[in-house]
Structure formats: C-alpha cells, structure tokens
Amino acid sequence: QVHLQESGPGLVKPSDTLSLTCAVSGGSVSSPTYYWSWIRQPPGKGLEYIGSVFYTGSTYYNPSLKSRVTISIDTSKNQFSLQLTSVTAADTAVYFCARRDGSSSFFFYWGLGALVAVSS
C-alpha cells in the first residue's frame, strides 16, 4: 500500500511562492513505472491537474500554469515537491499529490490533501 502525505505552509501571502512537499511511503519515487503528480481543487470547485515529475527529473505541466510551476523530485528522500510562484487568491485550493500510472495516466494513490490559502 502506497501512502502519500503533503506538507507545507497552510497560508501564503499574495505574490509569494507556494511550496509543498509530498512524502511517499510504501513505494519508491525512483520507479520507472509511475509519474508523481500534483492536482489541486479550489473550495467548492473541480479538480485541476498541475503537473507531474518522472524519476529522471523530467517534468510535465498544465500549460495554463506552466510559467509559474516547478515540480522536482528527491529520490534520496523519496519525496517530490511543488513550487508555485506569484500566487493570488485564485490559487487558494486543496493541493493533492498523487501517483500517476505511466501507461494509462490514471491516478490511483492520492494524498489526503493540504489546504493552502492565499491571503495577506
């Protein structure tokens, strides 16, 4: 059973950078079979894909967020991270980390989610 756990500040000021880390247990981020991903959900709204990282460090981003997003991976710590720059209130959301299947793109394992509010 793979477990993912998000961590990071729950409050970020406008124009600052949102940073979250996802710790993985029960599985390895070095697996060549999966992509490690971030998905967010604004309060009361639907799911939005942010992007994914492969164990090689290759990244894939939602074009609408690409200019502000960096996803990185730390195989030594078995975790991956999200940075979102120049945040506004529209970035307030629950941020989920998830494991994406490499061949069919579905997300099987999800973290519990971390609520990040953008406010001064």
Place this chain on the structure above:
Amino acid sequence: QSVLTQPPSVSGAPGLRVTISCTGNNSNIGAGYDVHWYQQFPGKAPKLLIYGTTNRPSGVPDRFSGSKSGTSASLAITGLQAEDEADYYCQSHDGSLSEVFGGGTKLTVL
C-alpha cells in the same frame, strides 16, 4: 471552464440506474485516450473508480461501469445506493493540455 464537460448534477432513486456523461473532443477522448472516473466524498481525496475506460480496480463494486463512444464517455451506476451519493469526475489525457478533468457531477440519491 473544464476541458471535459459533465452535467453538474444527476439524481436517482435507490435501486435505479443513473449515468453520468463526460464530453470531450478530438484532442482527448476522441483521440483514443483512456477515460478514468473518480468518486469523491466531501473533505476526502478522490478515489479511482474506473480506469482505462472500462476497468474497475479491485474492491469497486460491479454496479459501476464505464464506456466510451466517439468524443464522449459515460459512467453508469446500477442498483443505486445511498452510499453512492458523492461527486464524480472524469479524466483523460489531452494531446495539447496534458491531463484534463471534467468539472464534476454531484450525484444525489433521492
């Protein structure tokens, strides 16, 4: 606006059958990419319900089934139960936009 279009809500009486549609275009569903479905309860993470358009992960009741035709996909739930009341999301790959989700459908069991 979501790339994949779902009805905001559907409802049905216990024991009956409901379907939830997911409409895309020729860059995603119509291009042959798999469709996946998730069930989400309030305050919880989504749970994979259907993957690869028609496959159920272990533990998902066979009351849930998926299908696809052209640029659309559907999730069918038969023998509706009160515990099925939740939000449902479809997801696919888009050749130009990477992974895309539907806007979600709230299922109410009457």
